[in-house]
Structures are given as C-alpha cells and as structure tokens.
Amino acid sequence: MSLPFCCIWWIERGIGSSALSKISAAYQAANQGISAIGATFVSDVIKSKRREEVQCKKTVVEVTIQDVEKITKLAMDEITPARDRDALLAIFSFHVMLRASEAAEIKWEGVTQKDGMIEVHVEKAKNDQLRLGRSSFFNYKPGSDADILICRWRIYSGGKCPYVFANLDGSGKLTKSSISALATKMLTAIGKSGATHHAFRRGGANHMRATGVPRAQGCLHPQENGIGVEEDDEDFE
Structure with a gap:
C-alpha cells in the first residue's frame, strides 16, 4: 500500500498528526522517498489533520x-x-x-x-x-x-x-x-x-x-x- 493511501487509512483509525509525521518519515527513509505528488499529498493531509486538532483544543471565547x-x-x-x-x-x-x-x-x-x-x-x-x-x-x-x-x-x-x-x-x-x-x-x-x-x-x-x-x-x-x-x-x- 502506498504512503498516501496509508495516511488516509491511519486517519480513519484516529492516528494523530504527530504520529503521522513520524510514520511518513520512517516510510520515506525505508523506501528511499516517494514521488513529488505523493509527498505533497501526504504533507497536505498532515497539515489538515494538525489544523483539525488545533480547532478541537481551542476554547471558543464568546464576546457580546x-x-x-x-x-x-x-x-x-x-x-x-x-x-x-x-x-x-x-x-x-x-x-x-x-x-x-x-x-x-x-x-x-x-x-x-x-x-x-x-x-x-x-x-x-x-x-x-x-x-x-x-x-x-x-x-x-x-x-x-x-x-x-x-x-x-x-x-x-x-x-x-x-x-x-x-x-x-x-x-x-x-x-x-x-x-x-x-x-x-x-x-x-x-x-x-x-x-x-x-x-x-x-x-x-x-x-x-x-x-x-x-x-x-x-x-x-x-x-x-x-x-x-x-x-x-x-x-x-
């Protein structure tokens, strides 16, 4: 299974952005990198997951x-x-x-x-x-x-x-x-x-x-x- 598909699979199972970054680095080291398109896709997925985590942690303060x-x-x-x-x-x-x-x-x-x-x-x-x-x-x-x-x-x-x-x-x-x-x-x-x-x-x-x-x-x-x-x-x- 390619790294991009693996990322989607891991996200569906609740893997966080930090773990995804480590898995991605290990995968690329073991496979001598991935294509430019694949690398961009994986980077975007990790960034999106990180933003989602920030929003979940963020406390919304209401102003009236x-x-x-x-x-x-x-x-x-x-x-x-x-x-x-x-x-x-x-x-x-x-x-x-x-x-x-x-x-x-x-x-x-x-x-x-x-x-x-x-x-x-x-x-x-x-x-x-x-x-x-x-x-x-x-x-x-x-x-x-x-x-x-x-x-x-x-x-x-x-x-x-x-x-x-x-x-x-x-x-x-x-x-x-x-x-x-x-x-x-x-x-x-x-x-x-x-x-x-x-x-x-x-x-x-x-x-x-x-x-x-x-x-x-x-x-x-x-x-x-x-x-x-x-x-x-x-x-x-």
Whole structure:
C-alpha cells in the first residue's frame, strides 16, 4: 500500500498528526522517498489533520455587545487617546464584523455619519473578487459614547494619518498584528482571556442574527459566503 493511501487509512483509525509525521518519515527513509505528488499529498493531509486538532483544543471565547460596552466604559472613564482609539476599534470590529486586516485599512474618508447610522467602507475586503469593497453600517446616535469616542480620537489624530486606526503619534496605520494584539489586550482586561480579534467579528455576527438584522442591511456589498463567522488564518498569529 502506498504512503498516501496509508495516511488516509491511519486517519480513519484516529492516528494523530504527530504520529503521522513520524510514520511518513520512517516510510520515506525505508523506501528511499516517494514521488513529488505523493509527498505533497501526504504533507497536505498532515497539515489538515494538525489544523483539525488545533480547532478541537481551542476554547471558543464568546464576546457580546455587553463586553463591547465594558470596553467603551473603560475608555469613557479614563479619557486617554489610546483608550479612545482601542475602544473605537472594538466598536467597529464588532458592529462591522471586521477582520484585523480589514480594520487596518479603514480610512477616515470611508467613515460617514448620517440619519442615525454610521457607515464604514472597507476598501480591501477579503474574498472581494470584484474589488467593490464592503460597506457596512449600524445604528448610531449623536451624543452617544461611540460618537464621543470618534470625535475625541479624530481631534487627537488631527488628520496626521488618513487611516482611522493609526499609531498614537500619527506616524502611520496600525498593522494587522498590532490590531490583533490590541484586541487581545482589551478583551483580557475585561476578563475574556484567550479571546482573539476574531471574537469581535464572530460576536457581531451572532448579535446581528439575534436582533434580526438582515444580512443585506449589515453589508451592502457582501462578497463572502455565509454570515461571516468562519475562522480566519489571521487569528492564529
């Protein structure tokens, strides 16, 4: 039996990725290697099994609208530029269901407020084959905490950087990894240890479903399949 077929046979019998790697190495050593196609297949099978094991071990931490409100309250009480920016990141990530990579690309010119709504345009949305971007919006009241945070952060940043989520000195936009780290820090501060930035995105999608908001209302140019709560590779940084 060839190694690729052996791998499938072993997986069906519950063999883990670590054991598969050792068996594969021993098989190739004894048989002076295998074909390039076979080696690629075996490698993909082992990687797939490893991802499956990671998902099984991973504890899903749920984030709700109440958690976002806790983060917002911390910012309102402390009144510092860093807190304002980070709380705004939590609000946008939750209500617009942003990936960390998408949050990094949002510009001030893509954030508009009108008729009790705030619209956020994501220029570089994932899976956007037509390159239309993604425009999402949510309820927004003048004078609300979100309104105050936006105003305070916009005034502090002073137009030094065109991106909403920028370094405090305005030297440039935050990177995807920086945004992921900030999200984890914020969530840990309110007792949500182990949660990643994706928890905001997943929580926002669940909140939308629970409140009966139509998919079309939350996203004007959806280019994704489903509600958008799938895991992303970027959350395993």
